[in-house]
Amino acid sequence: MREGDTRTGAGHVVVIGGGIAGLAAAHRLLGPPPGGTPGGSREGSPRVTVLEASDRVGGKLHAGEIAGARVDLGAESMLARRPEAVALAREVGLGDRLQPPATATASIWTRGALRPMPKGHVMGVPGTADALSGVLSDDGLRRIEQDRDLPPTEIGDDVAVGAYVAERVGREVVDRLVEPLLGGVYAGDAYRISMRSAVPQLFEAARSHTSLTEAVRDIQARAAQNQQTGPVFMGIRGGIGELPRAVAEAVRARGGAIRLNSPVHGLRRTPDGWEVRVGDHGDHVETADAVVLALPAPAAAALLASESPAAAAELRTVEYASMALITLAYRTDEARLPEGSGFLVPPVDGRTIKASTFSSQKWGWIADENPELLVVRTSVGRYGEEQDLGREDAELIALSRHDLREATGLDAAPVATRVTRWHGGLPQYPVGHHARVARIREHVSKLPGLAVCGAAYDGVGIPACIASAYAAVDQLQGDRRGVEQLTANPVQSLHGGAGE
Numbered sequence: 019m020r021e022g023d024t025r026t027g028a029g030h031v032v033v034i035g036g037g038i039a040g041l042a043a044a045h046r047l048l049g050p051p052p053g054g055t056p057g058g059s060r061e062g063s064p065r066v067t068v069l070e071a072s073d074r075v076g077g078k079l080h081a082g083e084i085a086g087a088r089v090d091l092g093a094e095s096m097l098a099r100r101p102e103a104v105a106l107a108r109e110v111g112l113g114d115r116l117q118p119p120a121t122a123t124a125s126i127w128t129r130g131a132l133r134p135m136p137k138g139h140v141m142g143v144p145g146t147a148d149a150l151s152g153v154l155s156d157d158g159l160r161r162i163e164q165d166r167d168l169p170p171t172e173i174g175d176d177v178a179v180g181a182y183v184a185e186r187v188g189r190e191v192v193d194r195l196v197e198p199l200l201g202g203v204y205a206g207d208a209y210r211i212s213m214r215s216a217v218p219q220l221f222e223a224a225r226s227h228t229s230l231t232e233a234v235r236d237i238q239a240r241a242a243q244n245q246q247t248g249p250v251f252m253g254i255r256g257g258i259g260e261l262p263r264a265v266a267e268a269v270r271a272r273g274g275a276i277r278l279n280s281p282v283h284g285l286r287r288t289p290d291g292w293e294v295r296v297g298d299h300g301d302h303v304e305t306a307d308a309v310v311l312a313l314p315a316p317a318a319a320a321l322l323a324s325e326s327p328a329a330a331a332e333l334r335t336v337e338y339a340s341m342a343l344i345t346l347a348y349r350t351d352e353a354r355l356p357e358g359s360g361f362l363v364p365p366v367d368g369r370t371i372k373a374s375t376f377s378s379q380k381w382g383w384i385a386d387e388n389p390e391l392l393v394v395r396t397s398v399g400r401y402g403e404e405q406d407l408g409r410e411d412a413e414l415i416a417l418s419r420h421d422l423r424e425a426t427g428l429d430a431a432p433v434a435t436r437v438t439r440w441h442g443g444l445p446q447y448p449v450g451h452h453a454r455v456a457r458i459r460e461h462v463s464k465l466p467g468l469a470v471c472g473a474a475y476d477g478v479g480i481p482a483c484i485a486s487a488y489a490a491v492d493q494l495q496g497d498r499r500g501v502e503q504l505t506a507n508p509v510q511s512l513h514g515g516a517g518e
Contacts, residue, residue, distance in 0.1 A: 029064045029307030031494070032294050034282050034321070036070030037077025038480060039472040040312030041265040042106060042487035044068050048272040049109070066274040067304065068266075069296060071281035075266045078443060079480070081259025085347040085434035087388040089377060089395075090257040092343070092440065093480065095119070098252040100481035102488070103261070107254060110264040115256065118249030120382040125361040127369070127425045128153060128194055132361055138238065141217045142195035143183055145234040150195075158190030162231065170228045176449045179217055180209035186230035198362035201372055204478060205339035205400045205444045215447040255383040258480070285309065285321040291467055308467035308494050312487065314338070315445060315474040322462075329461035332454055336474050338442035340407055341399035344418040345377075346432040348392040353430040355379065355392065361425065370406055370417040371396040374425070391433075396422065401446055411437040445474045469493045 031047055033040045044066045074080075080092040096103040098118070107116055125132040129152070136149045144150060147162040154162075165186045173182065179200065180192045197208045204211060213221045223233035254260050266276055277296075284295030294304040311318050315336035322330040359380040363369045377393040378385045384393055396418040399407045406414070415435045422428045455475050462470055469490035476486050 029291075030305065031064045031066050031308045031310065032292070032304055032306040033066065033068045033310045033312055034285075034294070035077075035310075035312035035317075035472070036068050036072075036075040036262075036266070036276060036278070037312060037472065037483070038079055038262050038265070039077075039483040039487040040068055040070070040310065041075060041262050041269060042102075042484040043310045043312055043471060043491050044269045044274050044276075045106070045110070045265050045272075046488050046491045048269060048274050063272075064307070066269070067306075068269065068274065068276040069280045069282055069294070069304070070276065070278050073278050075276065075278070076259055076262035078440060079259045079262050080438070081257035081263070082436070082438075084345050084393065084436050085388075085391055087347060087384060087391050087393055088256050089345060089384065089393055090259050091345065091436070091438040093258050094375065094377075094381075095251040095253050096258060096261075096480040098249050100479075100485075102481040102484040103479075104252055104481075106265065106484055107252075107261055110261075110268040112254055112260065112264050115254050115260070117253050117255055117381070117383055119251060119253065119359055119380050120385075121357070121359050121379060122250070123358040125356070125358055126153060126194070126198060127361045127363045128367055132356060132425055135362070136195070139195065140220050140234050140237050141179075142197075142199040143187070143191065143217075143220060143230065143234050144195070145231050145238055153194055154190045158188055158194075161188030162191065164188075165231045166229045168229075171224075171230075173213075173221070173225055176212050176214040176452065177221075178209055178449050179211050179213040179220075180207070182213055182224070183208075183230065193366040194364045197366070198364045198372070201365065201400055202362055204446060205341050205372075205397075206446050207401050210401075210446070210448050212447045212449045212451045215451040253381055253383075261480075282321060285325060287325050287465060306467075308469075310487075310490050310494070311468070311470045312472050312490075314442065314472065316442070318470060318472075318474070325468075326461050326465055329458050332458045332461070333474070335454065337401070337446045337448075339399065339401035339444045339446060340404050340439070340441045341397055341443055342407055342414055342440070343395055343397055343438045344371075344414055345393065345395040345436045345438070346415070346418070346422075347434040348394070348428075348430050348432050350378075350390055350392045353392045353428055355394070355428060356426055363421075365400065365403070369421050369424075371398055371421045372400055373397045374422060394422065394428070401444075407439065407441075411435075444478055463493075467494065 033044050047066050048063050078092040082091040098104055124135045126135050133152050138145050147159045171185055183196055184192045192208055200208045223237050227233035280296050282296055286293045291307040292309050296302045296304055315333040319330040319333035355376050360375040362373050374396045414437055462468055471486040471490040473483050476482055
C-alpha cells in the first residue's frame with residue numbers, strides 16, 4: 019500500500035488527460051456498482067488522480083457565454099441512440115437538464131439556395147434518387163439509378179467512403195451530400211475517410227450487397243424493424259460543456275483528485291508500476307500502479323516514446339484537422355433566420371463556412387433564457403483546407419457574416435461575437451484506421467498497467483469517447499467484456515462533436 023492510500027490493496031491509478039474520456043475513466047474507476055451508495059466510492063476501488071495540463075477540464079466540451087448567454091464553444095450535442103453519454107449525464111445528476119433539439123429540420127446550402135436536407139440516406143448515401151431534386155443535377159440523379167446495373171465493387175479490408183460511393187452512384191452524391199455530412203463529424207475529406215471506421219454499418223451492408231442503394235435500403239428497413247424511438251441527439255441545458263464539469267464533481271465527491279495546470283512530461287515503467295513526471299519541468303514524480311492515457315495521439319506518442327517506440331510511431335501517424343467556431347449574438351428585434359436548426363455547406367460550392375447552427379432555434383433553453391438574443395454559430399476549417407484559420411478573428415467574423423447574409427439574408431450587426439479556435443481538434447480516420455488502432459493496442463498491451471482511450475481510436479463522438487474510456491478501465495481490471503463490446507459496436511464512430 020502506498021503512503022496516503024487508505025484503500026488497502028486497491029492501488030493508485032493516474033489518468034493523464036482531463037477531457038471527457040479521462041473523466042469518464044476516473045468516474046468508472048471510482049463509481050459504485052449498480053445498487054451502490056450514491057455519491058460514494060466503490061469499496062476497494064483505487065485511489066485515482068486525474069492530471070490535466072490546462073486550467074479546466076472538458077477538452078473539446080467547453081461551456082462559455084456570449085452577451086451573457088450560456089452557449090457551447092465546442093461540441094454542442096451528443097448521440098442519444100447510444101447509451102453511454104446520456105447514461106453518464108444521468109449518473110452525475112444532469113438527468114433533469116437533458117434536452118433534445120427543439121427542431122431537427124436542417125438544410126443544405128448548395129447551388130445558391132438553402133434546400134431541405136434530403137431524407138432517406140445513410141450519411142448522405144441515398145437509397146433512391148427521390149427527394150434529391152435541387153440538390154443534385156439531372157445528370158447526378160440519373161447516375162444514382164445506374165448503381166443497380168453496375169457489377170459488384172470490391173471493397174476488401176477497407177475503402178475510402180468517397181471513392182466507393184462515387185464509383186457506385188457518382189461524384190455529385192459525394193460532393194454535395196456525403197462531404198458536408200462527414201465534414202460535420204470529422205472536418206475531413208470524404209475521399210480519404212475510412213468507410214469501415216466512419217460509416218461501419220454501410221461498410222458491412224455494402225459487403226453483402228451488389229448494389230449500394232440496395233444496401234442503404236436494407237439498413238433503413240432493419241432500422242424500421244428495430245423501431246427506435248426518441249430523439250437521435252441530446253443536449254444539456256446550459257450546454258454540453260456542463261457534462262465534464264458534473265463528472266469532475268462526481269469524481270471529487272468519490273475521493274478522486276483532479277489536478278489542473280499539471281502537464282505530464284515523462285512516463286516510465288518501474289518494477290512496481292509507473293512513474294509519472296509532472297509539472298512544467300517534470301520535477302514532481304507521481305507513482306502509480308496503473309495509468310490511463312486519455313490524450314490526443316501526438317501527446318500520447320510523446321509519453322510512450324521510450325516505453326513503447328512502436329506504439330509511439332503508430333500514434334505519430336494520426337493526423338488532425340483544425341477548425342474555428344464563430345459565435346454571434348444578435349438582438350431578436352433586429353434579426354430573423356429561416357426556420358430550422360441550421361445548414362451544412364458542401365465544400366464544392368466554395369464558401370468559407372462549412373456549417374451554421376441556429377443555436378437559439380435548435381436549443382430551446384437558449385431561447386428561453388435569452389429571449390432578447392438570437393445566437394448563431396458557424397464553423398470554418400477542414401482537413402487539408404485550413405488556410406482560413408490563419409486569418410484574424412475580425413476577418414473570420416466578417417467572412418462568416420458575409421456567408422450568413424448570402425445564405426439567409428441575415429444582415430443585422432451582431433451585438434457580440436466570439437471566435438474559438440480548435441487547433442488539432444479532430445483526429446482523421448483514413449483507410450486502414452481500424453488496423454492502426456489494433457496495432458497500437460497490441461503494442462500497449464505489452465506494458466502491464468497501461469491503457470489508452472480517447473477520440474483517436476474508436477470514434478470522435480462523445481458516447482464513443484466514453485465507451486473507449488470504459489474499455490480502458492475494463493482492460494486494466496482484467497475484464498475483456500468492455501473491449502469486446504467496443505469492437506463489436508462500431509456505430510460509435512458515426513456522430514461527432516467531441517474530442518478526448
